[in-house]
Each structure stands twice: as C-alpha cells, then as structure tokens.
Amino acid sequence: MALATVPQATGNKLTVINLTREFTLKRERITALESVSLGVQEGEFVTILGPSGCGKSTLLRIIAGLAESSSGQVYKDGHLIQGPGADRGMVFQSYTLFPWLTVRQNIEFGLSLKGMDGVRRRQIAEHYLEIIGLQAFASAFPKNLSGGMKQRVAIARALANDPDILLMDEPFGALDAQTRLVMQELLLKVWEETRKTILFVTHDVEEAIFLGDTVYVMTARPGRLKARIPVPLARPRSFEVKNSRPFLELKGRILEQIREESLKAATMMPAGCA
Incomplete structure (x- = not known):
C-alpha cells in the first residue's frame, strides 16, 4: 500500500497541499487535520476512510469552501479555492x-x-x-x-447544477443495508454516465472499495493520510465483485489498517470533528 505523497497543484482536478485545521474546544487546542496532501485526477472516484473523529468531514467541508483551514491550500484546476462555488456540489x-x-x-x-x-x-x-x-x-x-429516495433526489439536485467535483459526506450512512447496496449501484451508474470527479467519505470499507478508483486511509486524530490505495478492480462493477478474491483480500488489508487507527481513536477523549 503506497503512502500518500505531496502532490503538485498542476495536472490534477483537485489538489490539497499540507492542509491543517485547528480549533479551540473548552480552552483546549484541538488539531482535527494535520498536513493532509492529496491529488485527484479528472473523473476519478476517490473514497476516504478513517475512524470517527479523524477529520474526514472537515476535509470535505474545507474543499467545499464551507470551512476554513488553519494552514495549507486547496486548488481546483490549479486555481486556489477561497470559498464556496457552484463548481463543487455537496451531498x-x-x-x-x-x-x-x-x-x-x-x-x-x-x-x-x-x-x-x-x-x-x-x-x-x-x-x-x-x-x-x-x-x-x-x-x-x-x-x-423513503430515506433512499430522498438521497437519490439530493444526488440528482447536486448533479443538475453540473459541478466539476461532487463531494459526498457519508450519504448512505443512515440507510439500511439493502437500500445502501442499491444506492451504491445507482451511484456507480450515475458516475459511469457523467464521469464526474467524486470525493466520497465513508466508514464502510466494502463501500470504499466497491465505489472507488482510489482509497485514502486516514489516521486517528489528528487526521493525517496514512495510505493511498489504488483499487485494481475492473469497471463496470456489480455487487458480485464483493465476493471475489481480489476484493476480499484488499478488504482484509484495509480493515487491519482501519482497526489500528480505530483502536487509537478509542483511547482519545471525544473531541474534534468527524
């Protein structure tokens, strides 16, 4: 599994460089994100995994322009992001x-x-x-x-605005297992038609592998990028791939990394953002 390296702002659809987010909670200084750097190519489907409180949602909100970083930069098509914009849709x-x-x-x-x-x-x-x-x-x-139908509408609303990048913060987290599987397949169908650049935050390892071209694994707080993992599964994909040997082997390796970070997170006082 390849460790994440600092990307260059040129040549990527989205580039995050040395992003850090700190805030004060009850007079304690909290670091939610620390020196996060990643690059996303045009049309790439990137999934982000990590334990609760590692800053996954914070990272997405900064990219969306809905939150500010303490230091570091985010670039889209080589241009510095300085606030919200219609070029980024959020679900x-x-x-x-x-x-x-x-x-x-x-x-x-x-x-x-x-x-x-x-x-x-x-x-x-x-x-x-x-x-x-x-x-x-x-x-x-x-x-x-139903809940699944509402999320379908939310995705359609975001896509109707034709954003360059679609940011998705655990959009299927509240759904039951059956509906979640249907929504995963629907999202892949939509992505195959539109080829939008997507960043998708999830706690679900299977979901991250099934959807993604690349999986980023984050550490326990302060959130750093622990690994960048290409997904070597052919597209288009259907749910049957989840029973294949390559899928199960990759799931096992990623689960071990997530387990290590979740154990660390469990020893921390509850603070910070998801």
Whole structure:
C-alpha cells in the first residue's frame, strides 16, 4: 500500500497541499487535520476512510469552501479555492431537501437561482429523474419519500447544477443495508454516465472499495493520510465483485489498517470533528 505523497497543484482536478485545521474546544487546542496532501485526477472516484473523529468531514467541508483551514491550500484546476462555488456540489448524510418543494422543484432549485428558463430547468430535472428512477414521484413532497429516495433526489439536485467535483459526506450512512447496496449501484451508474470527479467519505470499507478508483486511509486524530490505495478492480462493477478474491483480500488489508487507527481513536477523549 503506497503512502500518500505531496502532490503538485498542476495536472490534477483537485489538489490539497499540507492542509491543517485547528480549533479551540473548552480552552483546549484541538488539531482535527494535520498536513493532509492529496491529488485527484479528472473523473476519478476517490473514497476516504478513517475512524470517527479523524477529520474526514472537515476535509470535505474545507474543499467545499464551507470551512476554513488553519494552514495549507486547496486548488481546483490549479486555481486556489477561497470559498464556496457552484463548481463543487455537496451531498450530506442528512436529508437536506426543502420540505415545501416537490421532488422536481428540489432538483430544479439551484438552476432557478442561476436564472435558467423554466423549459430548460424541466428538461434537466426530467433527465435526472429518469437516471434516479423517480419519474413517478416528480410531484411528491419529501415527507412522502423513503430515506433512499430522498438521497437519490439530493444526488440528482447536486448533479443538475453540473459541478466539476461532487463531494459526498457519508450519504448512505443512515440507510439500511439493502437500500445502501442499491444506492451504491445507482451511484456507480450515475458516475459511469457523467464521469464526474467524486470525493466520497465513508466508514464502510466494502463501500470504499466497491465505489472507488482510489482509497485514502486516514489516521486517528489528528487526521493525517496514512495510505493511498489504488483499487485494481475492473469497471463496470456489480455487487458480485464483493465476493471475489481480489476484493476480499484488499478488504482484509484495509480493515487491519482501519482497526489500528480505530483502536487509537478509542483511547482519545471525544473531541474534534468527524
């Protein structure tokens, strides 16, 4: 397993260089992230694993421009990221739909903010409704949807804005096992069609391997990159690959690394961000 090295800002879709995030909690100085560096290629599907409290979500929020780093830089296409932007879409674990809007209206929301005309908005919404298989629920409100359906809408809403990079913070974490598997396969289908650059945070080792081209393993807090692990599994993928020898061997090696870091995290006082 290759250790992560400091990437160059040029040539990558996304580059994180020596990122550190510190904050004060009850007069104690906490380091959530320390000297994190990684590079993501155009169209790459990157998954990030690590124990609770290691700074995975903090890293994603800094890339999204929703949080500030204490030091270090994030570059997109060689340009320094200095705040939020429509070029980065975010999907959270919680269901962040607007309850007063229908499914179609939720998908169209960002497009309407851009001033796009109604005909074009509807065309884009219908396209993503077809991809996520919710055409029959276009006029439904979020309260009438299951958890998996809500996350499908959240993903469609993010993609409808056509971001260069899709940031996903444990989007399937609250789903049951069966729905989670369906959502993983749906996301792969969407990625194969759009080839968006994706950063996907998860606690689930199987999920990280199944989805990713590359898996980054983070240490216990302060979060550092412990390893960069290419996933040598052919695409397209279906759930049957999870029973293959290469998948199970890779899962075993990564689980051992995660176990080491989780044991370290268990000895720490609960502080910091996920």
